[in-house]
């Protein structure tokens with residue numbers, strides 16, 4: 001006869017219950033609906049932190065949400081965390097890990113954009129490195145490379161990526177022209193058209209959605225941005241693999 005145990009423990013949860021009691025309390029890591037990776041504080045005096053990726057070496061580190069800037073722990077580059085709203089035409093390069101919003105009358109033409117979340121209601125044309133959500137609400141053309149965590153293209157928007165787009169997750173409600181490399185899932189909604197080749201871990205076609213091009217399903221697709229050479233040294237891919245936080 002089996003020993004007297006609480007009902008759920010007798011069903012094989014005994015070990016997991018024992019582990020839970022003996023493991024020290026770890027900070028809770030969550031992904032917000034906006035796509036931010038947040039480390040919750042264990043104690044009230046600890047700040048809540050956000051995962052921030054370096055522009056140059058791709059090193060990821062935890063930074064208090066309220067911080068206005070930080071420095072890369074590996075390559076020492078300065079990282080601004082300030083938000084920017086573009087209300088007028090501009091061609092200045094942008095380097096922040098805060099959020100960038102391009103308003104209806106604003107535009108970013110012929111420049112490099114590095115940011116966390118990017119919301120586009122005006123025109124942009126350049127290279128984009130977006131560590132959060134790139135949300136297109138207006139037709140646009142991204143002439144350079146486009147790299148983001150989560151790409152969203154709204155209804156009635158036509159976005160042209162001549163050099164293709166790399167993302168971890170893609171939601172298309174409008175029209176995407178260009179090749180897509182996605183390490184996660186591409187969702188093509190009933191109002192959407194993807195004109196180009198789509199390579200992803202999985203592709204969800206909703207009834208009415210259009211895909212004109214090749215469809216390839218690939219596991220373990222690596223879309224990591226190449227690290228940039230810096231005058232202080234040369235960072236290799238081996239450096240990147242050595243860091244635990246980079247695996248997040």
Ligand SMILES: [Zn+2]
Pocket residue numbers: 054055056057058059072073074075076077
């Ligand atoms: Zn760095």
